[in-house]
Amino acid sequence: MPYTAEAxxxxxxxxxATEVNAIVTVTSSGAEGGRRTxxxxxxxxxxxxxxxxxxxxxxxxxQAAKAAVECIDDGVNFxxxxxxxxxxxxxxxxxxxxVSSPQSRSDAIRSIDRLQASGxxxxxxxxxxxxxxxxxxxxxxxxxxxxxxxxxxxxAGYLEQVLDSIAGRFTCDCRGVGVNWKVSELRxxxxxxxxxxxxxxxxxxxTAAFEQMMVKAMGKTAADVQLKVWTPVNATVRFVKQVExxxxxxxxxxxxxxxxAGRYPLGSWGAESRDYHICVDVPAGAAGDEMLAARVSVxxxxxxxxxxxxxxxxxxxxxxxxxINRQVAHYTGQAELAEAIQAGIEAxxxxxxxxxxxxxxxxxxxxxxxxxxxxxxxxATVVDIEDAxxxxxxxxxxxxxxxxxxxxxxxxxxxxxxxxx
Amino acid sequence: MTMTDxxxxxxxxxxxxxxxxxxxxxxxxxxxxxxxxIPPPGEPCPNCGTPGGVGADGYCENCGMLAGRPRDHxxxxxxxxxxxxxxxxxxxxxxxDHMWLAVRDGEVDVVVCDGVSASFDPDVASETAATTAxxxxxxxxxxxxxxxxxxxxxAALAATGDPRRAVSNPACTIVAAAVRGSEINIGWVGDSRAxxxxxxxxxxxxxxxxxxxxxxxxxxxxxxxxxxxxxxHAITAWLGADAAPVLPRTGAFTVVGxxxxxxxxxxxxxxxxxxxxxxxxxxxxLRAGGTLIDAARGLAGFANDAGGxxxxxxxxxxxxxxxxxxxxxxxxTDTTAATDTAKE
Numbered sequence: 001m002p003y004t005a006e007a008x009x010x011x012x013x014x015x016x017a018t019e020v021n022a023i024v025t026v027t028s029s030g031a032e033g034g035r036r037t038x039x040x041x042x043x044x045x046x047x048x049x050x051x052x053x054x055x056x057x058x059x060x061x062x063q064a065a066k067a068a069v070e071c072i073d074d075g076v077n078f079x080x081x082x083x084x085x086x087x088x089x090x091x092x093x094x095x096x097x098x099v100s101s102p103q104s105r106s107d108a109i110r111s112i113d114r115l116q117a118s119g120x121x122x123x124x125x126x127x128x129x130x131x132x133x134x135x136x137x138x139x140x141x142x143x144x145x146x147x148x149x150x151x152x153x154x155x156a157g158y159l160e161q162v163l164d165s166i167a168g169r170f171t172c173d174c175r176g177v178g179v180n181w182k183v184s185e186l187r188x189x190x191x192x193x194x195x196x197x198x199x200x201x202x203x204x205x206x207t208a209a210f211e212q213m214m215v216k217a218m219g220k221t222a223a224d225v226q227l228k229v230w231t232p233v234n235a236t237v238r239f240v241k242q243v244e245x246x247x248x249x250x251x252x253x254x255x256x257x258x259x260x261a262g263r264y265p266l267g268s269w270g271a272e273s274r275d276y277h278i279c280v281d282v283p284a285g286a287a288g289d290e291m292l293a294a295r296v297s298v299x300x301x302x303x304x305x306x307x308x309x310x311x312x313x314x315x316x317x318x319x320x321x322x323x324i325n326r327q328v329a330h331y332t333g334q335a336e337l338a339e340a341i342q343a344g345i346e347a348x349x350x351x352x353x354x355x356x357x358x359x360x361x362x363x364x365x366x367x368x369x370x371x372x373x374x375x376x377x378x379x380a381t382v383v384d385i386e387d388a389x390x391x392x393x394x395x396x397x398x399x400x401x402x403x404x405x406x407x408x409x410x411x412x413x414x415x416x417x418x419x420x421x
Numbered sequence: 422m423t424m425t426d427x428x429x430x431x432x433x434x435x436x437x438x439x440x441x442x443x444x445x446x447x448x449x450x451x452x453x454x455x456x457x458x459i460p461p462p463g464e465p466c467p468n469c470g471t472p473g474g475v476g477a478d479g480y481c482e483n484c485g486m487l488a489g490r491p492r493d494h495x496x497x498x499x500x501x502x503x504x505x506x507x508x509x510x511x512x513x514x515x516x517x518d519h520m521w522l523a524v525r526d527g528e529v530d531v532v533v534c535d536g537v538s539a540s541f542d543p544d545v546a547s548e549t550a551a552t553t554a555x556x557x558x559x560x561x562x563x564x565x566x567x568x569x570x571x572x573x574x575x576a577a578l579a580a581t582g583d584p585r586r587a588v589s590n591p592a593c594t595i596v597a598a599a600v601r602g603s604e605i606n607i608g609w610v611g612d613s614r615a616x617x618x619x620x621x622x623x624x625x626x627x628x629x630x631x632x633x634x635x636x637x638x639x640x641x642x643x644x645x646x647x648x649x650x651x652x653x654h655a656i657t658a659w660l661g662a663d664a665a666p667v668l669p670r671t672g673a674f675t676v677v678g679x680x681x682x683x684x685x686x687x688x689x690x691x692x693x694x695x696x697x698x699x700x701x702x703x704x705x706x707l708r709a710g711g712t713l714i715d716a717a718r719g720l721a722g723f724a725n726d727a728g729g730x731x732x733x734x735x736x737x738x739x740x741x742x743x744x745x746x747x748x749x750x751x752x753x754t755d756t757t758a759a760t761d762t763a764k765e
Contacts, residue, residue, distance in 0.1 A: 232485025292480035
């Protein structure tokens with residue numbers, strides 16, 4: 001597959017400096033002819049708890065699930081899970097996967113009409129059933145959509161336990177409808193399963209959201225792409241973060257791979273481009289020394305698709321070593337932006353208005369300076385931005401819950417350098 | 422560089438030849454052998470000593486250090502006819518100087534270029550300039566034409582390769598000399614210098630720097646104060662896409678008696694601004710080493726010992742009004758001096 005990996009960095013370090021930063025842009029033009037290199041399996045998990053009766057949510061969820069099924073390519077395996085206090089397979093027969101065809105899709109759509117809202121919310125059990133179904137097709141591009149409208153009703157710690165056991169088995173995009181669900185809960189799932197999280201405030205928006213997720217999922221052509229990072233002896237990887245299209249810390253997902261190298265899962269790939277921020281601590285060198293601080297490879301199994309070198313060159317020339325790489329600075333700012341927003345929301349919830357104002361002010365400043373218009377607009381629904389350049393904001397007395405949740409879920413969305421949104 | 426008899430045909434090496442006079446094969450390194458400067462993959466790392474440490478991309482698989490950069494130290498040894506050395510120095514992270522040395526019967530072409538650090542890819546600029554001018558000098562001793570050719574080639578770099586070159590185009594200085602018997606043509610742009618070193622007395626600077634200090638002194642500034650000014654080394658002319666349309670300055674000399682033509686970048690002359698010091702130091706190294714290449718090596722070592730603040734390049738060509746020995750005029754082998762040898 002035609003992957004490229006390009007590193008952006010200022011390789012020059014002042015004498016004594018040990019921190020090496022680089023942004024690695026990984027781009028793939030997708031598989032040849034847009035064909036998948038492996039099979040694909042899709043599972044749609046729809047919350048069918050009693051609360052879904054409200055605001056016509058269950059009806060909207062039915063329509064959305066039907067629209068998603070329509071988007072599934074012929075030949076792709078799929079299943080639909082109805083989420084109640086237990087996980088119930090709605091389609092096809094329990095324990096089985098259907099192969100997408102006009103016939104199977106219309107059968108699935110008919111079965112969706114049987115979806116009734118009654119019972120509780122048990123996300124751990126739903127995900128576990130999905131993992132079991134995906135387990136029938138190892139090597140497939142495995143993707144799930146999870147829709148919910150409320151808090152998880154399982155005993156504390158159970159969801160985390162499930163996530164630990166199934167992480168990396170499939171990717172899962174999570175959507176919360178209404179405002180009675182917890183952003184932190186769905187974010188936990190999305191982070192563990194390398195997926196996205198977002199709010200669909202109005203049930204009427206569900207169909208578009210499902211279609212969008214399914215079209216994106218159908219565009220994936222490779223199942224399990226990984227970033228392999230080699231570092232020299234006595235060097236440590238401080239962090240590996242995806243920073244575009246959204247911030248996702250991958251540091252903790254490292255799997256050791258031979259001496260001085262580790263793999264970080266990137267999930268499935270299609271024709272797309274993502275940016276990664278890699279920070280490595282190396283032993284300091286002498287003036288003129290050149291060190292390979294990291295060799296970053298895009299790998300799939302044993303195949304190396306692309307490679308990029310992160311270098312460190314020590315110099316006494318401060319004109320060189322003090323130059324700040326634009327990409328590194330930009331994404332450092334975007335990561336701080338996400339943190340500032342989440343800290344601001346937390347402080348506001350805790351009643352600490354002073355901290356909230358400071359955090360939101362910093363966020364407004366960062367969003368403005370980096371041209372992240374989408375985040376700036378979301379911020380403006382929670383605070384009055386008096387002067388974005390200086391970060392002067394005032395907390396709004398009345399904030400719509402949906403606005404705050406949208407800001408929270410989308411706080412990790414980033415923009416590329418110089419790309420206005 | 423140790424020059425041996427020709428390994429291919431066992432012919433004895435003619436003095437100064439970089440190529441075998443009998444079979445034409447290069448004498449600098451045996452055919453097919455990898456360059457001596459970069460340990461090939463699988464070699465022990467010169468930094469940490471890990472056996473088999475050097476990876477395919479030249480970095481050690483253990484400590485990550487670059488095993489060697491060929492341009493850090495290059496030597497060109499043409500026996501008793503000419504010698505040149507370029508060295509990274511101690512402070513710079515790479516060698517942005519480059520040189521060209523070619524000897525034919527009684528003819529020597531020599532070029533020294535110094536990349537402008539503030540530009541992007543200055544090492545590419547100096548290499549392009551030196552090789553372009555050197556190749557042009559092989560067909561004509563017109564140094565002005567050779568420098569203008571180099572100027573065009575360097576200017577063209579801005580539009581190729583890395584897009585950052587367009588923003589800060591590659592640039593360099595140049596000093597070139599064509600020695601034809603006792604006739605010397607020199608030309609230059611920037612602050613790389615040519616000196617004439619007579620058997621005794623101070624060296625005579627044949628070039629006049631295109632630099633702020635030189636201009637200030639010409640306008641009447643105190644020479645010592647001007648040289649101490651932070652702007653002293655700011656050059657006022659260079660080769661590059663953004664260079665003003667300046668014609669290279671040139672000079673032509675006929676040698677009476679004997680002496681040495683010395684071309685060097687500011688990495689050396691900075692430590693020897695006084696012409697008497699320059700002459701004394703070069704003579705000392707000529708005497709001490711015995712061979713020209715030893716003298717050139719010694720001068721690079723001198724600059725490194727003095728601090729090695731910049732890249733160092735020095736080329737030495739003995740010139741006399743009565744040629745010592747004229748090898749058979751039948752051979753017209755263009756002996757571009759090959760590069761070689763160990764990092765210090």
